[in-house]
Amino acid sequence: MTIPTGIIWIGPVFQMGGYGNVSRNFLKSLSKLGIRIHVISISDIDQEIGQDEINFVKRISRTDWTVGKNPLLIIHTLPENYQYFYKRFCGKFTNVYKKIGVTIFETDRIPQHWVSACNLMDEIWVPSQFNIQTFSNSGVDINKLKLVPYAIDLNPLLKPHNSYQFEEETNSFKFLYATIFDFRKGIDLLIDSYCKEFTEEDDVTLVLKVYVPQLKIDIDFLAYLHSLIPQKEKNPHILIIIKNMSDDELYSLYKSCDCFISTDRGNGWGMPAMEMMAMGKPAIAINWCGATQFMNESNSFLIEPEKELEDVHTLLATNRPGLYAGHKWAAVNPKSVGKVMREAYENGEKRSNIAHKAQEDIYTLFSLDAIALHLKSIIGV
Structure with missing residues (x-):
């Protein structure tokens, strides 16, 4: 199995609210693994998240060339936007090891236009067994779905x-x-x-x-x-x-x-x-x-x-x-x-x-x- 040399994380890392909080907590967990991370923000900086959170993201984000020859690309946003952000930010990364989407949905199914967007990715991370079921029932390849629960920063x-x-x-x-x-x-x-x-x-x-x-x-x-x-x-x-x-x-x-x-x-x-x-x-x-x-x-x-x-x-x-x-x-x-x-x-x-x-x-x-x-x-x- 290929070992990833780093991570490119694309997400709303400076956003107030659920998506921003989840992005930052994932980055906090990933930073404990000793792997280099290049962070690409797709949101403005919301000062309400606090200076400590802003400083953390800036501190752990390395320059793009440090993620090595086989980085993982992880995009945390709505699936309909995966390809847009991949094309916008990742032209220079020619040897991405895996393209991973991180997402969630709340009802008994997912929007139909999400299905093809998810199936274009190598993996889709969802936080619950509930979403494993609703995404697969909607047509997402179950072999692409990975259960990755949300982390919480207790400090x-x-x-x-x-x-x-x-x-x-x-x-x-x-x-x-x-x-x-x-x-x-x-x-x-x-x-x-x-x-x-x-x-x-x-x-x-x-x-x-x-x-x-x-x-x-x-x-x-x-x-x-x-x-x-x-x-x-x-x-x-x-x-x-x-x-x-x-x-x-x-x-x-x-x-x-x-x-x-x-x-x-x-x-x-x-x-x-x-x-x-x-x-x-x-x-x-x-x-x-x-x-x-x-x-x-x-x-x-x-x-x-x-x-x-x-x-x-x-x-x-x-x-x-x-x-x-x-x-x-x-x-x-x-x-x-x-x-x-x-x-x-x-x-x-x-x-x-x-x-x-x-x-x-x-x-x-x-x-x-x-x-x-x-x-x-x-x-x-």
Whole structure:
């Protein structure tokens, strides 16, 4: 077997949010293998990621000629863009050993135009068995698919964090959903379920930390979120935060909340849940799709979906038909969500046991060192 002489990594390495975080964590794991890496950024530098992250990427990136005669090319972006970035950046690399795509998807299938793009690559890395199944069922050559779970950098999570200063009074127990605004994220399902299960008499607050992306959607995000709250008496307390936060502020928010919850009906992975689990907090998610790679009955509270899938959110299919039209995801009864939230709220002993097991599992299976060992076996160095 040919041993790669280096790695060319193309991805959104300076981006805030999931793709950027995943790219940097992969680079942190790969840097532990002692292999030379040449990093090509396809995103602007987002200062919110912090200077330490920016300095790390710049420090580990070598000049292009140092990756040797047989480098691996790894492109972390949407499959439809693989060939564009390969042609744009890699003309000088005539002896690429393998072309690898890193990607993810959230529903019961992948966009049809992704299939041929994936099959043009030598390998496709996906983070979950769920994606091994959905990509292969959609037509991607199963022999090209490699399971490469996402890594998590524990260091910034485990350092001391101040308590978060909420802008209004909150109740003693706080559920947190930290997510980007997207019609697939299940915020509608969560608010509906929460307001059906709890009232103002419960000592509980639902904190929604919503990152608003620059999407071309004609919608008032905050007004839309408030419109999801039912017009009835004695609603439980909800706090919506839409301001941007640094990582340190976000980790302070994690520290100050008691339980993470995601009602994302098509969840590719779920990094915020993973981060809170690493901090020793319990997490709730739907027992379907990518999050099940690291969440299970022993380390999480799981919401059981209905037996049959349902069509994705109408606005999601309408706004991005090329990605989501005709797709399905988990159907979830609000009563099922409320039941699990109530158990997490009331059963302190179970919360504690789950939180302990969650932290143990994340440390053991998904740390930078653990994923570095997995990558070593995958790329053969």
